[in-house]
Amino acid sequence: MTENQKSSHLRQLKNQLIRLQDYGIDEIPCNNSLNSSSLPTRSSSPEKTTSPNSNKAVIQTLAQVREELGDCDRCRLCEGRKNIVFGSGNPEAQLVFVGEGPGADEDEQGLPFVGKAGKKLTEIIEKGIGLNRSEDTYICNIVKCRPPGNRNPEADEINACLPFLEKQLQAINPKVIVSLGKPATETLLGRKVAITKERGQWQEYRGIKVMPTFHPAYLLRSYTLENRKAVHEDMKKALAELNR
Numbered sequence: 001m002t003e004n005q006k007s008s009h010l011r012q013l014k015n016q017l018i019r020l021q022d023y024g025i026d027e028i029p030c031n032n033s034l035n036s037s038s039l040p041t042r043s044s045s046p047e048k049t050t051s052p053n054s055n056k057a058v059i060q061t062l063a064q065v066r067e068e069l070g071d072c073d074r075c076r077l078c079e080g081r082k083n084i085v086f087g088s089g090n091p092e093a094q095l096v097f098v099g100e101g102p103g104a105d106e107d108e109q110g111l112p113f114v115g116k117a118g119k120k121l122t123e124i125i126e127k128g129i130g131l132n133r134s135e136d137t138y139i140c141n142i143v144k145c146r147p148p149g150n151r152n153p154e155a156d157e158i159n160a161c162l163p164f165l166e167k168q169l170q171a172i173n174p175k176v177i178v179s180l181g182k183p184a185t186e187t188l189l190g191r192k193v194a195i196t197k198e199r200g201q202w203q204e205y206r207g208i209k210v211m212p213t214f215h216p217a218y219l220l221r222s223y224t225l226e227n228r229k230a231v232h233e234d235m236k237k238a239l240a241e242l243n244r
């Protein structure tokens with residue numbers, strides 16, 4: 001095994017352990033000499049309540065989640081990025097959009113959905129259902145750094161970033177999440193998804209309603225009346241749920 005592979009495996013293992021800690025698991029049963037002091041520590045783990053009745057992780061604010069993410073090097077996507085694209089919008093939004101990962105424009109500006117697909121998304125939000133993008137929504141991605149050449153993020157990259165998406169969603173606690181495209185929907189639902197079949201059908205992520213729809217970049221590539229209508233219908237369902 002090369003040094004690079006070793007450090008990549010160690011990074012993945014560390015991230016898995018951090019995720020377990022996030023779920024309140026502080027120990028892993030082990031029958032050899034490894035003890036808990038050998039486990040990686042995290043410099044800024046979520047504060048735990050001191051109450052003896054509860055060892056649940058305290059919900060962090062978005063700012064705390066961003067601080068914990070830091071100058072992230074948890075996966076190889078850090079190597080080619082210019083900026084981390086954490087998310088933007090209203091931290092108290094009732095509606096959150098989750099996309100796939102930053103593209104070149106987003107990487108340049110450090111903001112999600114600011115390129116062509118972003119303009120389309122703004123149009124879908126503002127002209128389509130009459131909301132204001134920055135006031136009424138929060139927008140983020142499953143990975144916070146640009147995959148080279150805009151390829152799909154790989155499983156280990158998604159896994160490294162997932163705790164931060166989870167904490168963002170916990171902090172915002174929206175009424176509705178709109179997942180944009182297959183990778184975002186699969187990540188939130190934790191299973192394979194046929195987006196053309198499942199878009200428009202309500203799903204659930206940790207008690208929050210999820211409306212899967214086409215990614216705006218797909219819409220731009222396949223700009224048919226049928227696809228545009230489909231996204232509009234999905235957005236109307238999301239709006240109706242918000243107004244319920």
Ligand code: URA
Pocket residue numbers: 099100101102103106111112113114115117118141217
């Ligand atoms: N596509 C995405 O999935 N996210 C962005 O932020 C931009 C384009």
